[in-house]
Amino acid sequence: MCFHEVGYHNVSMADIAGAVGITAGALYRHFRDKQSLLDSAVSDSFERLYAVTSAGGGLDAMLTRLAEGTVHGRELGLLWEREARHLPAANQQVLRRRFREVNQRLAEGIGEHRAELSAADADLLGWAVLCALGSTAHHTVELDVPVLVAMTSAICAVRLPDAGEAATPPGDTAGLAPVSRREALLAAATRLFGEHGYQSVSMAEIGAAAAIAGPSVYNHFASKTEILLAALNRGTEALWLDLHEVLRVATSHGHALDLLVDGHVRFALRHRQLMGALVTEIGNLPLAERNQVRMAQRELITEWVSLLRAHRPELSQRDAHLRVRGALIVIADVARTPHLVRGPAVAGRLGAVARALLFT
Structure with missing residues (x-):
């Protein structure tokens, strides 16, 4: 296909x-x-x-x-x-x-x-x-x-935790805008890519969303591709930083996976549009940059797989890979499904589903 x-x-x-x-x-x-x-x-x-x-x-x-x-x-x-x-x-x-x-x-x-x-x-x-x-x-x-x-x-x-009360997901709050015009453009572009797809967004639309006049956009980014690469690199590096922190404090392989699930759920809920770009937009990069981002993502997945196999040695490399990939995509996709993320205690419930995939 x-x-x-x-x-x-x-x-x-x-x-x-x-x-x-x-x-x-x-x-x-x-x-x-x-x-x-x-x-x-x-x-x-x-x-x-x-x-x-x-x-x-x-x-x-x-x-x-x-x-x-x-x-x-x-x-x-x-x-x-x-x-x-x-x-x-x-x-x-x-x-x-x-x-x-x-x-x-x-x-x-x-x-x-x-x-x-x-x-x-x-x-x-x-x-x-x-x-x-x-x-x-x-x-x-x-x-x-x-x-x-x-x-x-x-x-x-899976046994889901008690629902509790519904709450607005962290990523839905508007908050304050950055002073940096470059950061404002990057934030606006990430949101637009997530809502409409990279191919359907123009540089002019990105500038307008960041309240920056047309030609001034190019003072910060030479092209739309450069903005996409900056966003994807930022998201990937954020996930790597979380992994390093987890490895620093974890007391076992299972504990590390448990912490990684929490961190990934937290990131996905707070940065849903960026998570969406990490899942769907890499193919829009030029070949060299595309391979660079995909390699960083593959290596990150390899870390998860290695932890899972150390925790559950009965799993083959293939089976562990399928479970890790499944858990990560479930987190990413559910986090971007409006009626699910507006439900009660979504972080705990999403984490429980991911843990079921990894630990059961």
Whole structure:
């Protein structure tokens, strides 16, 4: 799937036609343009998900079918998370509604299996299951149905902490603006990239959001790519700093992972747009810079995997990698889902789900 591999804006209809061995003219007889092809790809994937979650047989059977579908087609996670935002607003709304219907089916299955859960709890766990499966689109590690079933079963079985009272997530408070014009531009760009996607934001829009006149933007950043790289480097370095602090104070490998989960949840909730850019926008960098950021992220993941294997030596390298990737994407995706982060005690509940993936 070309969209999954190189991104919507980096592929043409001719590229897609060549990938499937037909002419561009033949492709246009089926799809009027690239948007309609993307819409069809995501819609068809959601229909398959809906069929899987509607087939009955209980929660275990549902999770097995979901795992099997992921092994045979892991690209949906990136298509939905990164590419679907390039569709018209009306199409996105239809897809969101279908996704919520899929999750409703899954949440109902979880609720039937665990009658003590509230509807909100089952909804959160359903989203986490889909996010964990969607995390497989972000890497090429070989997939295995029993491992994916074990991961999703652990999510469905997690004991969530008491809800308490709902609170405004830290990242929603406006606060004060920095005096530095460069920092104001960086903050505005990060927010706009998170809301609209890098490709849909112009330098003029970034300047306007930071209350800086057009040409003055270039006194601080030579290009939009330079702003994106600065944002991604800042986010990656912040996560590295947290890891070093954790390693300094941790008393065991398990304790280190526990602290890392808390730190990652805290970062994701406070910097949701930046976390979104770290997940979805790296592909917009030039090759050399893209490889640099991805290498830093891979090395960070390797630290998590090494800690997990030291804590749970029975896990293979592959299984530990799948669990770490799943936990990180669940945190990142749930943190950027408005109705979930406005729920009660979201940090503790999100941390509990991530720990279930790692420790169960």
